[in-house]
Amino acid sequence: MTERPQRQMFEPGTTIDDLKEYMAPFVARLGYKFNTETEFVDEVLESELEILADTGDIYCPCRVRSGDPKEDAKIVCPCIPFFRDEFAGLRKCWCGLFILAGVEDGGELLGVMDEPDGDVDVPVFLASDVPEGQIRHVKVGKTSIAVAHAPDGFYALSNVCRHAFGPLGEGFMDGCHVMCPWHGWRYDVRDGTTDHPNADVRTYPTTERDGVVFVKMRISAKR
Amino acid sequence: MRVKLYGLSTCPYCRMTKKYLASNDVEFDLLEVDLLEGQEREDAIATVKEISGGKSFPVVVIGDEVIVGFNKVRIKELLSL
Ligand code: SF4
Ligand code: FES
Numbered sequence: 209m210t211e212r213p214q215r216q217m218f219e220p221g222t223t224i225d226d227l228k229e230y231m232a233p234f235v236a237r238l239g240y241k242f243n244t245e246t247e248f249v250d251e252v253l254e255s256e257l258e259i260l261a262d263t264g265d266i267y268c269p270c271r272v273r274s275g276d277p278k279e280d281a282k283i284v285c286p287c288i289p290f291f292r293d294e295f296a297g298l299r300k301c302w303c304g305l306f307i308l309a310g311v312e313d314g315g316e317l318l319g320v321m322d323e324p325d326g327d328v329d330v331p332v333f334l335a336s337d338v339p340e341g342q343i344r345h346v347k348v349g350k351t352s353i354a355v356a357h358a359p360d361g362f363y364a365l366s367n368v369c370r371h372a373f374g375p376l377g378e379g380f381m382d383g384c385h386v387m388c389p390w391h392g393w394r395y396d397v398r399d400g401t402t403d404h405p406n407a408d409v410r411t412y413p414t415t416e417r418d419g420v421v422f423v424k425m426r427i428s429a430k431r
Numbered sequence: 432m433r434v435k436l437y438g439l440s441t442c443p444y445c446r447m448t449k450k451y452l453a454s455n456d457v458e459f460d461l462l463e464v465d466l467l468e469g470q471e472r473e474d475a476i477a478t479v480k481e482i483s484g485g486k487s488f489p490v491v492v493i494g495d496e497v498i499v500g501f502n503k504v505r506i507k508e509l510l511s512l
Contacts, residue, residue: 248443255441269441272464272476272486283486302487302500303443319447319503 218260224253227266231286238288239331239420240295240306243314252305256285270303293349293427296330310418329415329422335362336419343386343397345377348425352377353412355421356397358384363397364414364423370407432510434459437479437490440466444501445489451503455512464488 228249232242243249255269267273268283282290288301300307300317307314308331332346332355343356345367352367354377365386367377374390381387385394395402400409413424434452438445440463452459464475476486483490483499491498493509506512 251443255443259441270439270444270488272439272479272488274476274486319501 218265220261222257222260224250224257227253227256235286235288235306236309237334237337238286238292239309239334239422240286240288240301241309243300243304243307243317244312245304245315245318248315248318249305252303268303289347291349292330292332292347293328293351293425297324297328297427309420324427326426327424328427330425331420331422332364333421334419335416335421338362338421341381343377343379343381345375346423348423349427351425353423353425354379354386354397355414355423356381356386358397360384362414362416362421364412365395365397365400366409366411368409369393369395370402370409371404376409432494433492434510435492436461437475437483437488437492438463439488442488448489448491448501448506451501451506455510457510457512 228242235241252269256266259269260266266285267280268285268287271283273280273283286306288295288306295301299311300314304314304318307317311317330348333344338344338357340357340359343354346353346355353364354367355362355364365376367375369376369388369390371388371391371393374388376386376388376395378389379386380389384396384398386397387394393402393404395409400411402408415422434457436448436459438461449461462475464472464479467475479490480486482492482497485499487499489501491506496509498505
């Protein structure tokens with residue numbers, strides 16, 4: 209296993225409270241919070257501290273390391289960005305340490321492992337994190353989308369420009385349009401249309417609830 | 432029916448699954464993958480991947496059925512508890 213630099217806070221003596229203090233504000237930006245079952249939370253974090261002492265990082269207690277650092281980076285806690293669609297379907301992370309911010313009783317979710325079929329509202333970021341006139345690339349499972357803050361709200365479309373695959377999430381907003389950062393093709397973020405023939409991109413229904421922006425997508429991730 | 436539990440010593444759901452099976456007097460074979468080393472570990476991970484499609488735990492095998500995660504309802508059903 210290749211060595212990665214250790215975070216300073218992960219020195220011997222790190223406590224459950226240290227982990228909570230560091231994780232809570234981060235997962236909040238992803239639309240999540242700690243499970244309401246506080247004893248369960250402490251149990252999971254206790255396991256993570258043991259793993260930290262053993263391996264030098266806080267790997268997921270419920271999944272196994274492969275030994276490949278790039279692969280294993282996806283199971284360092286919190287791992288929500290790598291499993292957005294799957295966890296949105298479960299309404300919690302795999303271990304149940306975190307639950308969607310809008311879930312009141314995390315206890316009810318603890319034994320639930322069945323993912324729904326079909327479309328799921330996937331939280332992508334806080335509305336306050338992306339001011340009007342901005343667009344951002346978000347990876348949901350294997351799909352790259354661009355989520356734009358247009359004058360009349362949030363819209364999600366494919367991240368991939370049909371001209372030459374430029375990343376629309378890095379483009380420039382102009383009213384309800386995004387200009388591709390590579391050669392300036394313009395797309396209407398509301399419906400994905402463009403003036404170029406046969407080059408419209410796919411859009412996804414987008415909603416905002418309690419300050420969190422959700423994109424409706426089909427879940428595709430595999431654990 | 433033969434019950435096999437692939438688990439991790441660190442995983443809270445694995446502990447719950449163990450407790451649940453034990454409290455219902457279900458006998459089961461337990462393999463804690465993270466406690467294995469070398470080839471044995473590799474083989475166990477490969478097996479879990481093959482039967483469950485992933486690397487998430489616990490994986491409970493009851494007869495021909497594979498349950499990923501602590502799914503009390505499914506376990507109950509399959510073992511007629
Ligand atoms: S599944 Fe939950 S506990 Fe496990 S690494 Fe991901 S966020 Fe952490
Ligand atoms: S790739 Fe988007 S304009 Fe060329």
